[in-house]
Amino acid sequence: MDWLNVIVQGTLLGGLYALFAAGLSLIFGVMRLVNISHGDLIVLAAYLGLTVTSATGLHPLLALVLVVPTMGVIGYVLQRGLLNQTLGDDLLPPLLVTFGLSVIIQNGLLEVYTADPQKMDAGTLETASLAVGGLNLGVLPLLTFAVAIVVIWGLQWTFYHTALGRAFRAVSDNQDIAQLMGLNRRHIFGVAMALALGVTAIAGVLLGIRTSFDPSIGGGRLIFGFEAVIIGGLGNLWGTLAGGVILGVAQTVGAKVDPGWQILSGHLAFLFILAIRPNGLFPRISA
Amino acid sequence: MPEPILQIQGLNAHYGDFQALYGVDMEVSEGEVLAVIGSNGAGKTTLMRSITGLLSNGPGQIKYHDKDISRLRADEIAIQGLSMVPEGRQLFPSLSVRENLMIGAQVGRKGPWSLESVYKLFPILEERKDQQSTSLSGGQQQMVAIGRALMANPDLILFDEISLGLAPIIIKDIYDALPGIIGEGMSAIIVEQDISKALSVSSRVYCLQEGRVSLEGTSDTVSREDISRAYFGIE
């Protein structure tokens, strides 16, 4: 029962990691951009959530109504104003620029919010739990996992059943020919980044309810997101969920053996899967 | 005298330091079918890429419907009703046949072409509509590329080497379909290696040689010697 509990908790944690990863995966899939500042954007979203909740007294989940569109707008402006200029045949400029962005966001957050750890108050949601077949499951982790499934399903549906998704795939396939179809790739990329940061907003707020956060933790969230994406296979959103779950389970199992091993065992699972399946478990986009 | 739909004046094109087009002048009238011939590397595809905005041009070099489009982006030009069947087809591999056609309609122009009319022109595409476009034969892929361009309901359509790499019987099918495509007052530029094919479907012909127009004439009066001189540069 103990071990079953560990695995279930790890699975639910995987939902949060999948939310960290989904935006990364989307952006890489559409424009081959590896966004080093992704983790810091998650933390930025958590702070935006904090600001909204403390200014308005809204519940953090209701604050999403403001945080998601705000992050979306930031994403579009960031892409049109900065990141589009870095895209080309060379992979290095976007890496360098998003690395710089990461540093800027961290320092900006330090200035505005200081280095003190913060947390969002979600009332009873933080501690509520359900007893299911002898297991005691937190409502927040369950909710996070459910949100991850809905978000990934929604992204997948957008990709394969809407004109926007068709445009994403066309631009990803061949930018020149997509332009000939009347698609302005700079705009499409902006919309993709807006969508990715909308998901990031959800991830950041859920993170900020679950644990305390400070401006320095973005790097760790980026690594978890990356690992989930790579384990699942690049360009496959459901694979990203599987990757998040594997990472989460590896971490909780490691922590069960020795609390100090949580993070390490996640990295080891990642390296192990990379060694046996260099392209991840489910590579390529699947319909 | 029909109005000119496309006027090209002193068009130059470069790839880095390499100049691929030198002062090209060309005109297409409304409803006219123009052929562009020339050997490999003469600059035909470059000319198509300049017209469609995939290469950047100097100001005033290309006018479409009397408007300077030289500095516009490819998507802005496409929306004005200029579409292209690119060399090598270049379908979107992540899109099904139907989606490849649908994306052609993204520019949102009204006109005779729709999924139904494209399927009527090429019935095989309706049977294959849910397949990945890359799973089709070369000829069927070319039909998708043509259908995709038509879905934009263009005023001017560019065909870059539609018969390249296809079996003769398929080429015949596609050329048989052309009159049905280029009716309805549409203008067309056909880039073709097969000179007699090019002359048979066009009213006027231009020959490019090393980035320059080496011949301009009426398709049914131009002489074979003039063409081979313009084509190969043999004096």
Ligand SMILES: Nc1ncnc2c1ncn2[C@@H]1O[C@H](COP(=O)(O)OP(=O)(O)O)[C@@H](O)[C@H]1O
């Ligand atoms: N992307 C490119 N970069 C550099 N040179 C190119 C490129 N594309 C074409 N060229 C050169 O430009 C010239 C014209 O090419 P192109 O327009 O493709 O000729 P055509 O279509 O008539 O065969 C050729 O000398 C070719 O080598």
Ligand SMILES: [Mg+2]
């Ligand atoms: Mg060519």
